[in-house]
Amino acid sequence: MTILLRRLCALAIIIAPLTSHGQIQDVGSDATLDVATWNIEWFGSSSNGPSNDDLQVQNVVDIMLGSGIDIWAVQEIANQTRVDDVIGGLPDSWESMLATDSGQQRIGFLWDSQVLQLRNWTHFLQSFNYEFAGRPPLKAEFNVTLPDTSFIATFIVVHMKAFSDRTSWERRTEAARRIKNHIDFTSLATQPVFFLGDYNDELAASTYNGERSPYAPFLEDPDDYAVLSWPLEQAGGFSFQSGSFLDHITVSNEAADMWVEGSTRVLSNLVTVNSFYARTSDHLPVVASFGPSTVTNTERESLPASASVLSAPWPNPAGHETSVRYEGVDGSARIQLIDMLGRVVSELPAQLGVNRFDLSDHAPGMYLIRVLHPDAPTESRLVLKADN
DSSP states (O other): OOHHHHHHHHHHHHSSGGGOOOOOOOOOTSEEEEEEEEEEETTTTTTSSSSEEEEEEEHHHHHHHOOOOEEEEEEEEOOOOHHHHHHHHHTTEEEEEESSSOTTTTEEEEEEEEEEEEEEEOOOOOOGGGTTTTOOEEEEEEEEETEEEEEEEEEEEEEEEOOOSSSHHHHHHHHHHHHHHHHSGGGGSSSSEEEEEOSSSOOOOTTTOOOOTTTTHHHHHHTEEEEHHHHHHHOOSBBBBEEEEOOEEEEEHHHHHTBBBOOOOEEGGGGGTTTOOOOOOOOTEEEEEETTOOOOOOTTTTTOSSSSOOOOOOOOOOOOEEEEEEOOOOOOOOOEEETSSSOOOEEEESSSEEEEEEEEEEEESEEEEEEEEEEEEEEEEEEOOOOO
């Protein structure tokens, strides 16, 4: 983003409802291709999702402006006009494209044409419409232009079959297999490919009975793919309101070679915005950055250090108490316990070593533990058991 645009974004942050809370993370850089996937819950629907469509549109504009992302793979879009409203709130260089074969929940892309120039797009695997829940994947090819390099990249966006029953799991498994075959056995096998979207399942094991993840074949093929969201899930992160990690970024090895180490993250600060889940979406964006090999984290001022300073909570699920280990700078941080409405329900000064949270006065459910560290803000999810 240019300096002028960043200043305009800062002005928008002062004015807009979401950004008045200062919780939108600016993760973009002029030197990198910055990508995101986001299920924007029933975006623009008058009968589903957030009830105030105008506020939802404004919040989405604020997040897209404030985060500095170059291309968004979006899901669950219910209203083309509302997407046009978002484009109208962004700089003139922004463009959009929605699927023509996705039913009421459309998938698509929004992108900055100063960085990405569309070459072509198409639906594919439409003969497997059932496996893809009536939303066959959308594929778009772009010229990518960065200050120090240019290349052609293909983006694939999906919104896989939902629910944790056996049939839904089988449909996701077959759909994922078909996408991998399509990449492996076409010209895409030697090109930078970005496979993004709401996978509607986790990677360690499926939400259906702990069965093998539908996306295990990608994890088991590290020579050809990098599942960039996998370490975030392993660390206890989540992208969906219930505490599941459903939204993922997988790239081919050609794209993985350009990945900026430590850049993959969930924009989890958004959960602290008042009523984010009610007003914007039940999913959080997942983002990552790519560029020439000379790009490093030190060149990206907005990117915190990749090293974690906070351990996962233990025990988890927890009863009356849980503990986290802090390894940051002594006296410079605080550790917060945040409920799923984004409210800070408890806070401790971060001490080196073990920090204990008393949970006896808190309701059972899903929580976020976050350390507010000047260099590396870190978070983990925590489940508080009902028998607490």
